[in-house]
Structures are given as structure tokens and as C-alpha cells.
Amino acid sequence: MKALYYAGPNKLGVKHYRKPEIGPGEVLIKVAFTGICGTDMLAYHGGMPKRVKPSVILGHEFSGTIQNVAEGSQFQVGEQVTVEPLLTCGDCPGCKIGEYNLCNRLNLIGIDSDGGMAQYIKVPETKVYRLGPSISLEIGALIEPLAVCVHLLNKGKVSANQKVLIVGGGPIGIITALVARQKGAEVIISEINPFRIRIGMEMGFDVIDPSMQDFQEQINERTNGRGADVSVEATGTNIGLVSCIEGTCVQGTAVIAGLPKKNADFDTYRIIAKELNLVGTRVYKQEDYIEAIELLNHRKIDVTPIISRVVPLDDAIGKGFEAIDSGEDVIKILISIPDEDENQ
Numbered sequence: 001m002k003a004l005y006y007a008g009p010n011k012l013g014v015k016h017y018r019k020p021e022i023g024p025g026e027v028l029i030k031v032a033f034t035g036i037c038g039t040d041m042l043a044y045h046g047g048m049p050k051r052v053k054p055s056v057i058l059g060h061e062f063s064g065t066i067q068n069v070a071e072g073s074q075f076q077v078g079e080q081v082t083v084e085p086l087l088t089c090g091d092c093p094g095c096k097i098g099e100y101n102l103c104n105r106l107n108l109i110g111i112d113s114d115g116g117m118a119q120y121i122k123v124p125e126t127k128v129y130r131l132g133p134s135i136s137l138e139i140g141a142l143i144e145p146l147a148v149c150v151h152l153l154n155k156g157k158v159s160a161n162q163k164v165l166i167v168g169g170g171p172i173g174i175i176t177a178l179v180a181r182q183k184g185a186e187v188i189i190s191e192i193n194p195f196r197i198r199i200g201m202e203m204g205f206d207v208i209d210p211s212m213q214d215f216q217e218q219i220n221e222r223t224n225g226r227g228a229d230v231s232v233e234a235t236g237t238n239i240g241l242v243s244c245i246e247g248t249c250v251q252g253t254a255v256i257a258g259l260p261k262k263n264a265d266f267d268t269y270r271i272i273a274k275e276l277n278l279v280g281t282r283v284y285k286q287e288d289y290i291e292a293i294e295l296l297n298h299r300k301i302d303v304t305p306i307i308s309r310v311v312p313l314d315d316a317i318g319k320g321f322e323a324i325d326s327g328e329d330v331i332k333i334l335i336s337i338p339d340e341d342e343n344q
Contacts, residue, residue: 002338003057003118004316009046012317017057020114020122027075027125028068029083031337033141033310034116035061036320038170038236038259043111044321051112059335060085060109062116063131063140073125080131082143083116083123084289085109101151101283117316119337129289132297138310139296141334142175142303146292147284148257149176153183154288155281156230156255160184163223165247168234169196169207171306171332172257176232177205178301185230188222190215190243195329203305210243219247227252234258242266245276253277306331313337 007013022028037060043052066079075081087107088095094102109115109123131140149172158164164180166173169191177187177200189200192211200207208218219227227249233240236258244254245266254276271278284292295301308330311319316335323330 001119002313003114004059004313004335005055005057005117006043006052008054009049010044012044012058012321014314014317017114017118019120022068022070022122024070025125026070026122027066027073027081027128028120028122029062029064029081029128030067030120030339031062031064031116031118032137033063034059034335034337035141035145036316036324036333036335037061037145038172039108039111041321041324042259048111056111057114057116057118057121058110059115059117060111061141061144062121063137063143064116064121064337065137066128067120070125075125075128075130080135080137080140081128082131082140082293083109083121084127084129084147084284084286085115085123085144086127086283087113087124099285101285117313117335117337119313129293132293134297134299135293138307138334139303142306142332143289143292143296145171145332146175146179146295146303147288148172149179150291150295151284151288152176152232152255152257152281153179155279156232156253158183158185158230162186162229163188163226165190165219165228165231165244166234167231167240167243167247168258169193169200170234173232173234174200174203174306174331175303176234176257178203178303179295181205182295182300188219188228190247196331199305199331215243216246223249226250229253230255232257236260238262238264238266245270245274248274248276250274251276253279255279255281257281307334308332310334310336 088103092104231244
């Protein structure tokens with residue numbers, strides 16, 4: 001089979017691998033679409049050297065069709081599915097209390113082991129979810145980031161009639177905005193990239209640009225000087241974190257979702273003065289996946305507008321990874337995986 005792999009810092013390649021063979025409790029999936037995530041970009045640039053080793057196949061956001069199952073499987077060949085890519089130990093304090101997303105030895109398919117940027121992948125059956133009748137394979141590749149957003153909003157206890165500030169209009173920011181709006185919240189997105197601003201506005205969101213007008217002034221205008229009930233940091237930057245702290249109301253909640261690019265530097269007193277609740281959020285759990293699938297199945301949200309480009313596997317390095325690096329106008333890029341490999 002053909003796959004895209006990590007070859008070392010700032011190096012990717014496409015080559016042939018042996019098609020996986022399943023064992024007990026595993027299923028073989030013929031991959032259809034795989035998303036390029038910020039974590040993939042971090043891995044590509046050598047930012048996870050202790051976990052991402054050369055020759056590992058990247059990709060943890062993917063969908064596909066069941067190709068083979070072990071004896072006694074609850075799945076059937078031909079079913080369309082997606083995968084929750086978390087592999088946990090089951091033994092650490094987090095796992096023992098049911099919070100397996102906080103596992104001390106959490107592994108991620110596509111980072112710590114071979115992922116979905118390949119024609120085939122074998123995974124534990126317990127991590128496989130059926131796509132409903134309303135979910136295409138293309139949209140199915142977005143369930144993983146959707147589950148991230150469902151989880152973080154549940155951690156922030158977002159509810160109807162709240163004002164929710166989302167700092168960052170990338171894939172996680174936009175999907176979070178969609179889910180928050182579906183919950184009945186009034187959403188404000190803060191973003192400086194003109195393309196992302198336009199996409200957010202076209203999707204019906206109130207988008208502010210702190211590079212054009214004072215950030216706090218804009219938040220005060222939209223919240224009658226009170227601030228947002230809940231803010232979500234979705235950039236992984238220091239300024240994003242500061243914006244959430246400043247833009248959240250007294251005794252409000254700031255949810256920290258963006259992966260930090262370096263240690264933060266901010267005025268802790270601002271948290272004390274407002275008695276803010278700072279909430280960390282890490283990936284998702286089974287219930288978040290189920291909720292994400294239900295949102296799509298019942299057509300409560302439409303994630304189609306965030307798909308900026310679908311590129312074939314052979315072109316995924318230049319038109320995918322390098323395009324994101326160069327700042328092209330994209331929100332989410334999907335990789336389409338070929339059905340057949342003419343070289344096999």
C-alpha cells in the first residue's frame with residue numbers, strides 16, 4: 001500500500017508499505033479521507049521528537065470503509081466508519097477514574113503509531129465508530145476535530161444565551177463556533193487573518209479583528225462592557241491567552257484549547273482580580289465522539305464550509321503541508337486516499 005510518512009524534521013515522503021494484517025479484536029479499514037491537523041504540522045517540523053519517529057505514517061483524522069474484520073466482530077465489511085485515535089494504558093490514575101483522555105501514557109494513532117495517511121490501517125475495534133446515513137466519508141474525516149470542540153465546550157459548560165468568545169478562526173475555532181451556536185450561545189470570533197475573517201463572516205459569525213480596532217473596545221461593544229461568559233483559546237499563542245483573560249467577564253470561564261508553541265507570559269493578577277475559572281481541555285472521550293456523530297447525523301451543524309481543499313495523497317506534501325506552511329488561504333485540507341495503487 002502507499003502511505004505518507006514522516007522522514008525527519010521538515011521532511012515527508014510517500015512510499016510503499018506492507019498492507020497491515022489484523023489480529024484478534026482488530027479491523028482493517030480502507031481509508032478514504034484524512035485531515036491535516038495542527039498536530040501533524042508540529043510533527044512534520046520535528047516538534048515531537050520523543051514521540052514521532054522517522055518512517056511513522058501520519059494522520060489521526062480519517063474515515064474509511066471496513067475492509068476486513070476478526071472473528072466475532074460487531075462490524076461488517078463495507079461499513080463506513082471513523083476512528084477515535086486514542087490508545088490508553090487503562091492502568092494510570094486518569095484511566096482508573098474513567099478519564100482515559102488524561103492517560104499518563106496516552107498514545108495517538110498517527111503520531112505514536114502508524115496513522116491514516118495511507119490506503120489501509122488496522123485499528124482496535126473498540127475505537128471504531130459507524131458513520132450515520134447523513135455523514136459522507138469526506139465529512140466523516142472531520143469527526144475527530146469536531147469531537148475536540150464538543151469536549152472543550154462541555155468542559156466550559158457552555159449553554160444557551162451565553163456570550164462565547166473564541167480566539168482564533170482556524171479549524172478548531174470555526175468548528176467550536178458552530179457547536180457553540182448550535183447550543184444557543186452568541187458567538188464572537190477574534191481573528192486577524194483576512195481569509196479566515198471572511199470565511200467566519202460568510203458562515204454568519206460576528207468576527208472581530210484586533211489588528212484593526214482595539215480588542216477590548218470591540219468586546220465591550222458586544223457585551224455591554226461585561227465581557228464574555230466563556231472564552232476559548234484556540235491559537236496556542238501568548239496573545240491568544242491574554243485576549244481570553246481580558247475578554248472574559250468577572251467569574252467567567254476561559255477554556256485553554258490551543259497547543260502552546262512556547263511558555264506563556266501573562267499577568268496572573270488579572271485572573272485573580274476577576275476570579276476567573278481557567279479550564280484545561282485534552283482531546284475527547286467516547287461520549288464526545290458520540291455527540292459529534294449525532295450532531296452531523298441530525299444535520300444540526302454543517303462543517304462543509306471549512307473544507308478548503310481536497311488533495312490526492314501523491315500531492316499532499318506540496319499542496320497540503322507546504323501550502324499550510326506558506327500561509328495559503330485554507331482552513332482545513334483533506335487528503336483523498338486512492339482506491340487502487342497502480343504500482344501494486
